[in-house]
Amino acid sequence: MLVIGAGGAGLRAAIEASAAGVKVAVVSKSLLGKAHTVMAEGGVAAALANVDDRDSWQVHFADTMRGGQYLNNPRMAELHAREAPDRVRELEAWGALFDRTADGRILQRNFGGHRYPRLAHVGDRTGLEMIRTLQDHGIHRGIDFHMECTMTALLAAGGRVVGAVGYDRERGRALVFRAAAVVLATGGIGRAFEITSNSWEYTGDGLTLAYDAGAELIDMEFVQFHPTGMVWPPSVRGILVTEGVRGEGGVLRNRLGRRFMFDDVPDLYKSQTADNEEEGWRYCQGDKTARRPPELLTRDHVARCIVREIKEGRGSEHGGVLLDISWIASRMPHAAEHIRKKLPSMYHQFKELAGIDITREPMEIGPTTHYMMGGVRVDAESQMSTVPGLFAAGECAAGLHGANRLGGNSLSDLLVFGKRAGEHAARFAREHGQAAPDPAQIDAAVIALYAPLDRQASGWSPAGGETAAAVGAMGVGAAGAASAPVAAGAELGPYQIQRRLQVLMQAQVGIVRRQEEMESALAQIGELERQAVAVAVGGNREYNPGWHTALDLHNLLTVAAAVTRAALERRESRGAQFRDDYPGKDEALGKVNVAIRRGADGEMTVTRVPLVPASAEQRRIIEEIQ
């Protein structure tokens, strides 16, 4: 069995599969322990009810559905809420050390959209604790780790996925894995945008591998813009500022000093939200009778309010708003010490990178591209995609979060569904065994792999199109290469193409969207695709980032097109999607997910698929827990 990705979901899947007795290989784009899970700060959501005994899986389920504007797969939301507590306790048995309550149990903190304090955490470095625990547990379980390898194509035979082709960064050798089942755990697509909290790795690899293999993607229009990224200095723009700051009492203010989040509370959350500063503070201090402050509304809403303040001229000096935790000094003794203890890496990050002491002054923040709610459409129980033998878990899978993800639900997502994917992929692998891929498929994938280097070496002219035609026909490598009219050669290098795409997506398919801009974006993505299939890179095969970037372009462009097409299809505003031209909700669109698939002609097709219906019991829970 092959697991692609070694973040939390990939590691958890590999551990489960190896425990089931299946031989597992894990490939990761970076070194072990460096995946994006390490960046997660605030905590992992699980209804342990250690801090507030009113919490239960039912409330967590209802919160997740409400946060996702009911576009979630309710079965996934239920499994997630039911199983998260066991997954967290299991981590503790593997050596993770969470912060504690007074009676020695796992401590939980408040977070946006969660009704009760629910996030198990370790200061603000929960992700590091989790990935290190999984990594250190995993290395003793006979899993075969291949670090710094990237997969570029899946292999199919007899209507199922039977392996993958890629390369190792160190030597640039082509790698072929034969596997009875493949789990995608490749994370998100943040690198398709200009301002992002994501690292170079998040280029939509898993989504594109799945798409190219014929699997369906859903909810691609829902990209989460985290409300609080750093904005100054320019080089740190987009780096995440944890929601934990607001969970600990941090407040948002505009340039005029106004706590603008009180000005616009959505009806869906009115009954749960404090209407004065005093009550909000009491909530952050654990007063069970208090309602949460409006800063802890869902991320989509907070991000939009911040954009509104900036657009209407009430933003801060460098085009953000102010996030202030230092103010708690007026409410508690030893506040500076408390902040440094509860938010050590935020303290460090601002001190080192911006020269700001957050215990004394406010932070300047603004929205940053953070998370992909959409992804590979999977079966709730097994995490299998619409292509047999291909599974997906974590950020690259879709369904749990619907139109908007709650903070803390991603770490629990990757534990719950990483385990499930590992378990079911292992079962599938045992039941079906290995099958031989078509050698022609392997050849085509390898040709595509070296194409950018070969073009440079031979002064290859894309007008000939031989390589591109072979690649396009196999469904690997360059997007639509076979059918698209090819430009007379790439005028841009790989970094320039990537950069243009990022600027384009940020400006025209970002937080606020409208029809004409997105249509124009789609045309420009098409032009960049034509450039990308002709891109040539210098240097050799050994650890050559220019070549790697050139290979990532196909993935970035594919997911960028998918996001844009899905966003065009959803002519309404809901969750993370805000359409300036359709600011309201549309009842019919509230009943469907938008699905993206590669059509028989190789073109991207967009369809509406009905939501997975909630059971009578699930509906009852949702209605009861208002």
Added chain:
Amino acid sequence: MARAVFRIWRGDAQGGELREYSTEVTTGMVVLDAVHQIQAESANDLAVRWNCKAGKCGSCSAEVNGNPRLMCMTRLSDLPLDRPVTIEPMRAFPPLRDLVTDVSWNYAAKQRIKPFKPRPPDAPDGTWRIAQDDVDRVQELRKCIECFLCQDVCHVLREHRLHERFAGPRLLVYTAALEMHPLDVENRTADLRGEQGIGYCNITKCCTKVCPEGITITDNAIIPLKERVVDQFYDPLAKLLRVFRRQEARDGGTP
């Protein structure tokens, strides 16, 4: 701001040289930004590892003007830009290409350390009760982001190349975190003295100085471990006790 000159080591296992690049410097830029800018502008194939760009993943370790640093946390405004900034790969590890080194030894050596082994659960539901104080005591050691800068600067590894006999500061911090874990019941003292070669450390504290997470490696991890080794192996009473135990085992052993 103006342009600055960077001398970046380009090469591979066979050898290499410092090559000069110039790029524009803007407010707040860190060394990694400059490397990326140079990569995009004039050296597309310049090899460099990075991920989070916020000092949390420990990927972009290098030697900046001779100092082991995370490139993402080194601001250009803190460096003298009137002369070239030198950027070289970590020297304690074999070079792969440009700024990328072969750090796989760290992973292999870690795998040989006895894993976490918890005591039986405290509560019937399979959970444990742990005091926050006990968590706090070990948290400092668990902050490690595995950037391996401490390994890079350690003279036992860097100059004496004793990778096969000495685990280095990072893995001693890891072992200390396991040994001081409130639930762990494994004993790694014999391995510390043997395979991990803790005796090679002569407490020069170079590792502590370069740790980007500010972990007091020598004082809070290595010295306490050295004390455990001493307690178990050099305490005269314990030594006597071990002799007796061996005697007993021989007497009571199967023929």
